[in-house]
Amino acid sequence: xxxxxxxxxxxxxxxxxxxxxxxxxxxxxxxxxxxxxxxxxxxxxxxxxxxxxxxxxxxxxxxxxxxxxxxxxxxxxxxxxxxxxxxxxxxxxxxxxxxxxxxxxxxxxxxxxxxxxxxxxxxxxxxxxxxxxxxxxxxxxxxxxxxxxxxxxxxxxxxxxxxxxxxxxxxxxxxxxxxxxxxxxxxxxxxxxxxxxxxxxxxxxxxxxxxxxxxxxxxxxxxxxxxxxxxxxxxxxxxxxxxxxxxxxxxxxxxxxxxxxxxxxxxxxxxxxxx
Numbered sequence: 505x506x507x508x509x510x511x512x513x514x515x516x517x518x519x520x521x522x523x524x525x526x527x528x529x530x531x532x533x534x535x536x537x538x539x540x541x542x543x544x545x546x547x548x549x550x551x552x553x554x555x556x557x558x559x560x561x562x563x564x565x566x567x568x569x570x571x572x573x574x575x576x577x578x579x580x581x582x583x584x585x586x587x588x589x590x591x592x593x594x595x596x597x598x599x600x601x602x603x604x605x606x607x608x609x610x611x612x613x614x615x616x617x618x619x620x621x622x623x624x625x626x627x628x629x630x631x632x633x634x635x636x637x638x639x640x641x642x643x644x645x646x647x648x649x650x651x652x653x654x655x656x657x658x659x660x661x662x663x664x665x666x667x668x669x670x671x672x673x674x675x676x677x678x679x680x681x682x683x684x685x686x687x688x689x690x691x692x693x694x695x696x697x698x699x700x701x702x703x704x705x706x707x708x709x710x711x712x713x714x715x716x717x718x719x720x721x722x723x724x725x726x727x728x729x730x731x732x733x734x735x736x737x738x739x740x741x742x743x744x745x746x747x748x749x750x751x752x753x754x755x756x757x758x759x760x761x762x763x764x765x766x767x768x769x770x771x772x773x774x775x776x777x778x779x
Contacts, residue, residue, distance in 0.1 A: 520775050526746075528753065529753070538648075554751040641697055690724050734759070
């Protein structure tokens with residue numbers, strides 16, 4: 505089942521920030537999404553000169569993330585922490601042959617029982633197991649876009665100055681701080697993932713930040729290591745550019761609330777807007 509027909513939509517998780525006649529923009533990004541927002545991004549890029557991205561997204565840095573994700577030492581096993589009914593549900597979800605017409609007919613009668621989930625997450629840290637299975641689940645439903653990646657792509661095409669607010673090492677450290685229990689709890693709700701994804705997309709498309717935040721409280725990334733510890737650092741590093749104006753700041757949507765509060769304390773006028 506695919507939730508949405510993939511086509512371009514308006515970006516509404518967008519705030520204008522102004523002070524001393526200097527104007528910049530803050531964008532809450534969706535790392536996985538079923539729609540493109542490139543048209544909105546191009547219009548936004550016409551108004552800015554500098555683009556700030558949360559962290560590096562190139563393949564060499566992603567290799568560093570994947571390398572760190574391999575378990576080192578005696579770490580809790582996500583697979584071993586899951587009940588059998590969750591494992592069974594996810595194995596069905598991961599079984600390509602159940603939704604593929606390319607599997608030879610005869611193989612349907614000689615299919616060996618295979619623990620696909622164990623194969624896919626064995627040897628991975630909990631946070632990587634979460635991202636791997638969750639992103640597969642979303643991709644299977646047409647979530648083939650990323651607001652972060654589209655912003656970076658459009659910024660490069662339009663010749664904008666691009667800077668990163670964090671190093672990959674800092675981002676890996678934050679991922680390693682995601683509580684294991686939160687990941688287990690999220691997997692235990694696997695039968696609700698389809699609802700979670702649908703509501704997340706709907707609230708993001710509407711630009712309903714407060715409702716989106718309330719409805720994603722169960723996500724393991726809603727934790728101190730990812731949000732509270734990083735918000736002040738992201739804010740501090742973005743401000744020299746924001747003070748110059750004509751800057752677009754692209755951070756995960758869960759950072760928006762904290763950053764907006766800090767901007768207001770510094771005397772900035774913030775208002776949600778459309779491009």
